[in-house]
Amino acid sequence: MNCGIAQAMSALGDRWTLLIIREALLGTRRFADFQSNLGIAKNILSRRLRHLVRRGIFEKFDAGTRGQRFEYQLTDRGRDLLTVVSALRQWADKWVYGEGNEPLVVKDRRRGRRVPKLRLRDADGRPLELEDLLIEPGPGANDETRQRFG
Amino acid sequence: MNCGIAQAMSALGDRWTLLIIREALLGTRRFADFQSNLGIAKNILSRRLRHLVRRGIFEKFDAGTRGQRFEYQLTDRGRDLLTVVSALRQWADKWVYGEGNEPLVVKDRRRGRRVPKLRLRDADGRPLELEDLLIEPGPGANDETRQRFG
DNA sequence: TCACATGGTTTTATAATGCAACCTAATGTA
DNA sequence: TACATTAGGTTGCATTATAAAACCATGTGA
Numbered sequence: 022m023n024c025g026i027a028q029a030m031s032a033l034g035d036r037w038t039l040l041i042i043r044e045a046l047l048g049t050r051r052f053a054d055f056q057s058n059l060g061i062a063k064n065i066l067s068r069r070l071r072h073l074v075r076r077g078i079f080e081k082f083d084a085g086t087r088g089q090r091f092e093y094q095l096t097d098r099g100r101d102l103l104t105v106v107s108a109l110r111q112w113a114d115k116w117v118y119g120e121g122n123e124p125l126v127v128k129d130r131r132r133g134r135r136v137p138k139l140r141l142r143d144a145d146g147r148p149l150e151l152e153d154l155l156i157e158p159g160p161g162a163n164d165e166t167r168q169r170f171g
Numbered sequence: 172m173n174c175g176i177a178q179a180m181s182a183l184g185d186r187w188t189l190l191i192i193r194e195a196l197l198g199t200r201r202f203a204d205f206q207s208n209l210g211i212a213k214n215i216l217s218r219r220l221r222h223l224v225r226r227g228i229f230e231k232f233d234a235g236t237r238g239q240r241f242e243y244q245l246t247d248r249g250r251d252l253l254t255v256v257s258a259l260r261q262w263a264d265k266w267v268y269g270e271g272n273e274p275l276v277v278k279d280r281r282r283g284r285r286v287p288k289l290r291l292r293d294a295d296g297r298p299l300e301l302e303d304l305l306i307e308p309g310p311g312a313n314d315e316t317r318q319r320f321g
Numbered sequence: 322t323c324a325c326a327t328g329g330t331t332t333t334a335t336a337a338t339g340c341a342a343c344c345t346a347a348t349g350t351a
Numbered sequence: 352t353a354c355a356t357t358a359g360g361t362t363g364c365a366t367t368a369t370a371a372a373a374c375c376a377t378g379t380g381a
Contacts (some may be wrong), residue, residue, distance in 0.1 A: 108255040125308060166275065169274040
């Protein structure tokens with residue numbers, strides 16, 4: 022399928038993967054910490070991490086001084102999922118928990134102020150609604166995509 | 172689990188749901204159109220749509236003039252997933268397809284310019300990196316969350 | 322040497338997914 | 352009126368993913 026969402030879902034689209042990435046964005050690096058913070062079965066965690074390493078989202082390396090002690094660290098590709106994870110959290114904060122019931126708040130460390138919601142904006146910074154968008158086939162479009170959006 | 176990502180994944184976290192929402196954001200409303208545009212099995216589509224209606228992300232109504240003809244429309248809660256879907260698409264455009272190979276481009280309809288990437292910013296509009304963020308327990312935090320982030 | 326922590330794999334059971342075939346109620350068409 | 356078609360599903364069955372629990376290999380500290 023010639024579609025970014027499909028590609029993203031094929032890398033991230035199971036119940037655990039984005040939770041694992043959320044944990045990693047919060048600083049978790051070790052197998053046992055992922056396991057106990059998430060409450061995920063070890064075999065599932067093992068498989069997900071292997072998959073994410075293959076996809077280039079995590080890097081696994083031995084951080085032991087005299088012996089093995091593995092750590093999983095996000096690559097640049099993985100760290101760039103911060104936007105996705107933030108968007109999901111903001112959606113749930115608004116529509117699942119509701120304003121004033123958020124389990125976590127995200128602040129700007131320098132100023133201590135809450136980080137504003139992500140929002141699509143035009144090049145001048147004006148907010149965009151769904152109706153303001155125009156979808157066109159891009160340089161990597163295949164025939165099917167060109168036919169549908171051309 | 173006292174966590175927005177977990178809540179969001181429980182509503183959206185299977186391989187098809189976000190693709191269905193993507194389709195709906197592009198304007199698709201009818202069962203058969205979802206099915207043929209996505210190539211999803213009808214029973215899966217049926218189940219996912221029912222689930223999404225129960226969750227308040229779609230609304231199903233009969234748009235037939237003399238007979239039934241159902242349509243599925245996004246609610247406000249569903250339309251607000253535009254940010255999530257956009258973040259996923261932007262991630263895949265960058266890290267799966269690579270710049271210059273995007274299957275679709277999103278433009279501002281009024282000006283015809285490409286919509287800039289979503290990015291976390293502070294209240295003054297300055298871009299924020301992961302390291303700039305401070306995570307704190309919110310008003311809806313439970314004991315476990317307070318312990319971990321307090 | 323013994324116990325224990327880390328970082329897994331294996332086994333077995335249950336749940337979710339996916340394909341193909343079938344079904345029903347309205348409409349359209351000769 | 353008969354016949355086909357479209358919309359919107361359901362049912363059955365095979366495949367795949369997830370989960371819990373047990374087991375295991377390596378290293379480490381007392």
